Amino acid sequence: MSSLSRIGAVVAKEFIHLVRDRRTLAVVLAMPVLQMLLFAYAISFDVKNVSTVIIDTDHTPASQAYVRSYQSSDFFTVVGTAGDLSAVDRVFDHNQARIAVVVPSGFGRTLADGGQATVAVYLDGSEPTAARVGQAFSTALNQVYGQRVTIEWADTQGLDVTGFGQLEPRVRTWYNPEKRSSDFLIPGLMVVIIMVVALQQTAVSLVREREQGTDEQLAISPMRRWEMMVGKVTPWTLLAFLDLAVITVVGIVFFHLPLRGSTLVLALGAALFVFCSLGLGLVISAVAPSLESANMLGLLLSMLPAFILSGFAFPLASIPVALQVVSCLFPARFMVTIARGVFLKGAGFGELWPELAALGGYAVIALGIAVVLYGRRRR
Amino acid sequence: MSLHRIRLLMWKEFLQLRRDPLLIRLLFLMPILQLILFGYVVAADVKNLPTAVVDLDRTSTSRALDASFGASDYFVVTQRPAETELQRLMDTGQISIAIVIPEGTQAALDRGETAPIGVIVDGSDSQVASVGSGYASQIIARFNADRMAAQGVSVAAPGIDARVRVMFNPTLASVNTMIPGLVAAIVMISIMAVMGQAVVKERERGTLEQMFVTPIKPVEYLIGKVTPYAIAAVVQLLVVALVGIFWFGVPFAGQISVVVVGLVLFMLTSIGLGLLISLVSHTRQQAQQLMMLLLLPSFVLSGFIFPIDSMPAAIQPLSWFIPLTWAIQILRGAFIKGSGFEALSTQFWVLALFAVVIFGAAIVATRRRLTE
Numbered sequence: 224m225s226s227l228s229r230i231g232a233v234v235a236k237e238f239i240h241l242v243r244d245r246r247t248l249a250v251v252l253a254m255p256v257l258q259m260l261l262f263a264y265a266i267s268f269d270v271k272n273v274s275t276v277i278i279d280t281d282h283t284p285a286s287q288a289y290v291r292s293y294q295s296s297d298f299f300t301v302v303g304t305a306g307d308l309s310a311v312d313r314v315f316d317h318n319q320a321r322i323a324v325v326v327p328s329g330f331g332r333t334l335a336d337g338g339q340a341t342v343a344v345y346l347d348g349s350e351p352t353a354a355r356v357g358q359a360f361s362t363a364l365n366q367v368y369g370q371r372v373t374i375e376w377a378d379t380q381g382l383d384v385t386g387f388g389q390l391e392p393r394v395r396t397w398y399n400p401e402k403r404s405s406d407f408l409i410p411g412l413m414v415v416i417i418m419v420v421a422l423q424q425t426a427v428s429l430v431r432e433r434e435q436g437t438d439e440q441l442a443i444s445p446m447r448r449w450e451m452m453v454g455k456v457t458p459w460t461l462l463a464f465l466d467l468a469v470i471t472v473v474g475i476v477f478f479h480l481p482l483r484g485s486t487l488v489l490a491l492g493a494a495l496f497v498f499c500s501l502g503l504g505l506v507i508s509a510v511a512p513s514l515e516s517a518n519m520l521g522l523l524l525s526m527l528p529a530f531i532l533s534g535f536a537f538p539l540a541s542i543p544v545a546l547q548v549v550s551c552l553f554p555a556r557f558m559v560t561i562a563r564g565v566f567l568k569g570a571g572f573g574e575l576w577p578e579l580a581a582l583g584g585y586a587v588i589a590l591g592i593a594v595v596l597y598g599r600r601r602r
Numbered sequence: 603m604s605l606h607r608i609r610l611l612m613w614k615e616f617l618q619l620r621r622d623p624l625l626i627r628l629l630f631l632m633p634i635l636q637l638i639l640f641g642y643v644v645a646a647d648v649k650n651l652p653t654a655v656v657d658l659d660r661t662s663t664s665r666a667l668d669a670s671f672g673a674s675d676y677f678v679v680t681q682r683p684a685e686t687e688l689q690r691l692m693d694t695g696q697i698s699i700a701i702v703i704p705e706g707t708q709a710a711l712d713r714g715e716t717a718p719i720g721v722i723v724d725g726s727d728s729q730v731a732s733v734g735s736g737y738a739s740q741i742i743a744r745f746n747a748d749r750m751a752a753q754g755v756s757v758a759a760p761g762i763d764a765r766v767r768v769m770f771n772p773t774l775a776s777v778n779t780m781i782p783g784l785v786a787a788i789v790m791i792s793i794m795a796v797m798g799q800a801v802v803k804e805r806e807r808g809t810l811e812q813m814f815v816t817p818i819k820p821v822e823y824l825i826g827k828v829t830p831y832a833i834a835a836v837v838q839l840l841v842v843a844l845v846g847i848f849w850f851g852v853p854f855a856g857q858i859s860v861v862v863v864g865l866v867l868f869m870l871t872s873i874g875l876g877l878l879i880s881l882v883s884h885t886r887q888q889a890q891q892l893m894m895l896l897l898l899p900s901f902v903l904s905g906f907i908f909p910i911d912s913m914p915a916a917i918q919p920l921s922w923f924i925p926l927t928w929a930i931q932i933l934r935g936a937f938i939k940g941s942g943f944e945a946l947s948t949q950f951w952v953l954a955l956f957a958v959v960i961f962g963a964a965i966v967a968t969r970r971r972l973t974e
Contacts, residue, residue, distance in 0.1 A: 250891040257895070261902045265920075267912045268729045270736075274911070315769060316945040318931070321911065341765065348771030348778075349938045350909050351647070352733070355774050359736035361766050363743035370750055390667070390711070392742045393718045394735045396725035397692060407726060427887060515799055516624040518890050522795075523628065523635060531639045536907075538729055540698070541646040546638070560695070567726040568693050 226450050233446070233454025237428070241458060251424070255416045255466045256473070262412055263405035263478050266536075270356040275299040276320040278310055283331030289342070292368050293324060298360045311345055321347045322357050334372060398567045406481070409474040410562035411535035413467060414555050417493065418500050418529040421463040423521040425456050425504030430517040448597060456501045463497050483569030492561035492575070495582035499554035500525070502589025509596035528553040535559050554585045607818050611826030615800070619830070629796070633788055633838040634845075640784050641850050644907060645776035648733045654681040654691055654700040656720075661708040663749075667719070670745050671701060676737040688722065698724040699734045711749075770855075770938045778853065781846030782933035783906045785839050786868060790900065790926055792838050793872040794879065794893050797831045801880035802889045820969045828873055835869065855940030863943075864932035867953045871925045874960035881967050900926045925960075928953045 241248055275293060279286050293299045302320055311323045325343040333340040344361045346354040398406075432438040441451055474480035503524060511517035531537060532546070533555035539547060550556045557578040564570035564578075572579075619626060655671060657664045672679045681687075681697055691697045702720030710717040721738045723731045771778050804810040813823065846852040875896065883889035901907060903917075904926035910918055921927045928949045935941035935949070943950065 244885075244887070246888050247891060250895060254895070258898065261899055265902055265913050265917045266908045267914070268732050270732055270912055272911075311769075316935075316939065316941055344766040346766065346768045348768040348774055349934055350911065351771060351774045351776040351779060352729075353909060353911055354768055354771070355647070356733060356736045358766055358768065358774070359740040363736075363739045365766075366743040366747045370746060373750065390707070390719050390742050390746055391716050392721045392735075392739045394721045394723065394738070396723050396731050396735070398724065398726045427890075431887070510624075512624055513622045514886055515796075515803075516622055516628060518799075518886075519625060519628040519632075519795070523632070527635065527639055531643050537644050537646065538648065539643075540652070540730075541648055541650065542643045546642055563726050564693075570693060574694055 226447065229446050229450050230454045230457070233451055234457045237455060237458045240428075251420055251462055251466070252469075254419070255412075255470050258412055258416060259409065259470060259473060259478075262408045266408060267404045268407070270353050271298050272300040273298060273322055273353050273357055274302045274320040275322040275324060276303050276305055276310065276314050277301055277324045277326070278305045278308065279326045280306070280308075280328045281326050281330040282328075285331035285334050286326045289326060289330070289368065290324075292364060296360070296364060298357070315345075315347050321350060321353050322361070324361075337376065405474075405478045406567060407563075408536065409470065409478060409480050410566040411533065411559045413470050413493075413562050414496070414533060414558045415526075415529045415535060416466050416470065417463045417497060417558075418525045418555055420466055421456075421459055421497050421500035422504040422507070422525040423518075424459045424462075425501055426507035426511065426517045426521045427514065428459070429455060429505070429508035430511055430514050434514055449594070452505065452594075452597065456505070459504075460497055460501065463500070464493070467493055480566060482566055484565035485571040486565075488571055488575055488579070489562065489565040492558060492565075492579055492582060495579065495586050496554055496558040496561075498586035499582060499589055502586060502591075502593050503554075505593035506589065506596060509593065524553075529555040532556060533559045551581075554582055554589075557581045557585075603819065603822055607822050608826040608829075611818065611823065612830055615827065615830045629792070629834060629838075632792065633841050636784060636788065637781075637842060637845055640780050641777050641846075645780040647774070647776055648729060649676050650678045651676060651699050651730060651734050652680045652697045653677040654683055654688065654697045655679050656683065656685050656688065656700060656702045658685065658705040659703045659707040663708040663711060664703040667701075667703060667742075667745055670741055671738075674737065674741055676734070677741075692722070692724055695724075698730045699738065701738065777846075777850050778938060779934055781842065781850060781852045782937040783930045784846070785842050786865075786926060786929040786933050787901065787906055788838050788842055789835050789865065789869055789929075790872045791897065792835045793831055793869065794876040794897070796834070797828065797873065797876035798879040798883070798889045798893055799886050800827060800831070801877065802883050802886050805880075806885060824877075824965065824968055832869060832873065835872075839865070852937065854937055856936035857940075857942060860936040860942060860946065861933060864929060864936070864946075864950070864953065867950070867957045868925060868929040870957040870961045871929075871953070874957070874962075874964035875925075877964035877968055878960070881964075881971060900924050903927070904930055906930055922952075925953060925956045928956070 277290050277293060279290055290301075294301050299322065303314075305314070308325060311325070314320045314323055323345040325345070327341060327343070330340045330342065342365070344365070346357050346361075348354045429438075432441070471482075475482060504521070507517055507520045507524065511520055528550070529535065532539070532550040532553055534550075535555070539550055539556070542550075561575050561578050561582075564575050568574075653671060655668045657668055668679065671677045677699065681691060683691060685702065688697075688700050688702075692700070700720075700722040702722065704718065704720065707717045707719070719742055721735060721742075723734050723738075725731045768774055801810075804813065818826075847854055879889050879892050879896070883892055899920075903910075903913075903921045904924050905921065906926065910921050910927070913921070931949045932946050932953065935946050939945075
């Protein structure tokens with residue numbers, strides 16, 4: 224019997240296991256779709272429509288004009304007005320609003336007298352991202368409004384206002400002008416899903432063989448070690464590629480994800496990345512004594528780095544240097560750069576060769592370690 | 603109910619756990635690893651964005667604007683390229699934001715016109731895009747205000763003096779909200795992950811049937827089975843809370859009783875979910891996958907990592923059906939805002955309802971299975 228037919232036999236056996244365990248198969252196929260729906264629909268990094276409560280104790284035309292500048296802003300959504308200051312505490316304690324603007328009485332009179340009218344903007348810091356952006360926007364809004372007041376006043380005083388030219392930011396967002404988080408997340412999600420399917424399932428399927436004692440039966444069969452490993456990982460490789468294709472197609476068709484770069488680079492990157500994940504999965508299966516610890520190790524080495532240390536959702540530029548080094552120890556980070564580069568930036572070999580080389584090197588090392596560890600275990 | 607039998611069962615669980623030393627080590631490594639990853643990576647605040655300034659104006663105004671970007675904590679001006687270079691720098695990811703000051707900016711300002719300033723942000727990194735453009739607008743607005751003040755007009759002129767104050771978390775450190783959330787998340791992960799598996803394992807090996815023929819009663823079985831894992835979860839959450847308070851400097855403004863009651867209710871819910879998973883699964887593999895299927899939406903939709911406020915209005919109601927949402931609100935309220943039972947009463951009632959329904963269903967289902 225040739226080694227090809229022996230590998231074919233293992234692949235067939237694995238597929239029988241897979242088909243018999245309908246639930247696992249369903250989960251492996253449903254997981255990417257569920258993740259995609261969750262991440263593409265639920266998550267948005269674009270902070271806007273922050274709930275705001277306005278407490279106007281002045282009730283003058285001047286204060287009402289000031290309040291309108293919040294109502295017309297895209298960033299603030301005025302959800303209510305209140306009469307007295309104690310409302311600030313109540314609103315924040317009950318999570319009814321994230322921002323409270325207080326216009327004190329005397330606001331209109333101070334402005335009419337030519338003075339600096341004080342207003343207070345309170346931000347709920349327990350939601351830091353919203354608060355940070357809210358801080359920036361409310362500061363900018365007040366400065367712009369203040370200048371308008373000043374210029375209007377100078378104009379009525381007959382002063383020359385030509386010196387008061389303003390700079391105005393015109394923000395353009397490249398690659399993703401509507402700031403759709405689905406464009407940003409789906410390429411990264413691909414990486415997370417491959418890692419989970421290829422790594423976790425490989426790790427577990429080999430450990431199970433050992434727990435059930437069937438690996439000894441396989442050891443006395445004429446099968447060589449590498450044949451058995453290739454046969455074992457083939458079904459999961461195919462499933463990983465199937466998931467990959469599903470995500471790409473659903474992303475492009477339903478979420479209008481642009482595919483701007485070279486599909487060849489994406490396919491090459493994905494193939495290398497699948498090999499990296501398989502290598503890691505095999506290493507785990509060689510060191511884990513039980514199914515529980517294989518699962519746990521898989522969680523630690525696949526889920527956590529793929530979600531958190533890959534730049535998939537959290538930018539890596541602001542993290543401590545030591546952790547940046549750690550993030551380079553996992554292949555996910557390079558694959559996220561490749562996927563995002565190809566989909567959004569239209570990048571090709573020219574821009575992405577360092578990442579492809581890193582993945583290639585990683586795949587060779589991980590598979591090498593797996594072969595060595597596996598050999599030692601068998602003996 | 604016999605305490606002796608419960609103790610024996612707990613001893614058995616402990617012996618079984620000891621046979622897999624790697625698993626024990628991983629159980630203790632888990633919270634520490636999550637602390638590092640969530641505390642330093644997920645809670646990392648966007649700052650020091652690599653920035654390019656393209657100054658086509660080359661006047662004192664444009665240089666002053668350049669300097670005010672450089673002086674900010676949020677931007678690090680790393681490049682001063684030609685405009686044609688921007689595409690390449692952005693494509694390769696060397697910069698994530700670019701400021702373009704067009705020619706004639708100062709001249710336009712002197713004529714009293716509004717001069718546009720180009721702010722280009724890298725939209726392939728959403729967080730950078732939204733936070734970076736906000737900061738850039740703030741810096742330009744402040745620059746305008748400073749220029750006006752320098753004209754000497756504003757001293758006599760009316761204006762707005764806005765006092766922007768952040769309450770509860772004045773440094774705006776994300777880690778202060780991340781750690782209380784992590785305390786709840788770790789309870790859910792460790793209880794569900796280990797407990798769900800433990801019961802299925804007995805079923806897979808057929809030892810569950812042996813258990814029926816012993817004099818042990820369902821309630822005793824449940825308590826004996828749950829206690830070791832509940833203790834492990836408490837140890838883990840204590841580690842997270844203490845490291846959070848003493849290492850990451852997370853303030854604790856509230857009452858301990860609020861946290862304890864909230865966590866007990868949430869633990870009951872998690873135990874119930876773990877039991878239900880193990881009752882419907884035939885193999886450990888299925889239990890593991892079912893758990894992932896439950897954990898993922900919980901993490902994404904509960905506001906643990908991604909704020910519920912930013913979700914589309916149609917999605918937000920989904921988060922109400924997730925127990926973790928309410929647990930996190932209680933813990934954050936207690937840690938950061940110092941809220942008491944009164945302010946958090948809605949959250950407590952909902953969590954209590956979850957605990958009663960889920961834990962109750964789990965007990966009924968276990969009892970049925972054991973007496974069958």
